[in-house]
Amino acid sequence: xxxxxxxxxxxxxxxxxxxxxxxxxxxxxxxxxxxxxxxxxxxxxxxxxxxxxxxxxxxxxxxxxxxxxxxxxxxxxxxxxxxxxxxxxxxxxxxxxxxxxxxxxxxxxxxxxxxxxxxxxxxxxxxxxxxxxxxxxxxxxxxxxxxxxxxxxxxxxxxxxxxxxxxxxxxxxxxxxxxxxxxxxxxxxxxxxxxxxxxxxxxxxxxxxxxxxxxxxxxxxxxxxxxxxxxxxxxxxxxxxxxxxxxxxxxxxxxxxxxxxxxxxxxxx
Numbered sequence: 001x002x003x004x005x006x007x008x009x010x011x012x013x014x015x016x017x018x019x020x021x022x023x024x025x026x027x028x029x030x031x032x033x034x035x036x037x038x039x040x041x042x043x044x045x046x047x048x049x050x051x052x053x054x055x056x057x058x059x060x061x062x063x064x065x066x067x068x069x070x071x072x073x074x075x076x077x078x079x080x081x082x083x084x085x086x087x088x089x090x091x092x093x094x095x096x097x098x099x100x101x102x103x104x105x106x107x108x109x110x111x112x113x114x115x116x117x118x119x120x121x122x123x124x125x126x127x128x129x130x131x132x133x134x135x136x137x138x139x140x141x142x143x144x145x146x147x148x149x150x151x152x153x154x155x156x157x158x159x160x161x162x163x164x165x166x167x168x169x170x171x172x173x174x175x176x177x178x179x180x181x182x183x184x185x186x187x188x189x190x191x192x193x194x195x196x197x198x199x200x201x202x203x204x205x206x207x208x209x210x211x212x213x214x215x216x217x218x219x220x221x222x223x224x225x226x227x228x229x230x231x232x233x234x235x236x237x238x239x240x241x242x243x244x245x246x247x248x249x250x251x252x253x254x255x256x257x258x259x260x261x262x263x264x265x266x267x268x269x
Contacts, residue, residue: 003057008112010034010105017113018057018072024113025072027059035101036094037085046071046081053077075113079106088246096253114148129160129168132175150178204258211251211258218248 006017013034018025032042046054053074058067073081082102087095133147151171152158163171221244229237 005057005059006112006116008109010108011100015105015109016059017075017109017116018059019116020055020057024075024109025055025057026075026078026109027057027070027072029070031078031101031105035098037090037098043071046073049084075106075109078109082106086242086246088242088249092249095249096257099250099253127168129163129171129175132172136175136179147175151175204261207254208258211255214247214251218244218251 003018003020006019008015008017011034013030015030015034016027018027028042028046029039032039055072056069057072059070060067082105085098085102087098087102090098129151136147148160151163151174154174155163155167155171157163157167221240226237226241229240
């Protein structure tokens, strides 16, 4: 079955979205390689845990002479898979990269997929709601995500396919009322207004204080709270252990990043 491929630059790596029968899939090897993890171990776990959500498509990355069959995961399963990775259990040198992918990769690819759907449609194929969103984007220079977030907030939805036919019509009227009331003009004005000065040193200081507090909590957990809860056979001992220890590892990476970005050394003191 034919499929199309979208290349997506992401923090120095090239990721891909495969469109197959109208649904998005993500080749996993470029993501795992981008995080610096071992692909062979991850591949085995993927096949075991998420076999029903996996398909294999032939992709030809730039520089390769021929297409390569790659394991692809359904895009809507990517965020859940990311949460199965514990940063505290990966090598320290790739920990910050893994956390970056966990926080940004899935949402970034979803946004790229939604944007591609809009760009690939012709005007005749667009629904009245999509046409209204496109006109607002074009006239006011706003990102489509901002416009759709207004709709989802108003109707309590997360995706367009959750809207009923009646809600789609109501959404057009809702956007028209926003235009008449000047809501998008105010957003445009705030967007082009002078950006307030960002006090970098203040935020470095505040983030460092947060690092110190969390590091203290982690030590107290390891030395006193965890042993006490374990002796009481509390389920919290198991539920919180990985999260608190991983948070400590993440904080270690944050502190290192602050030192490099600010030029200040020994922030932990």
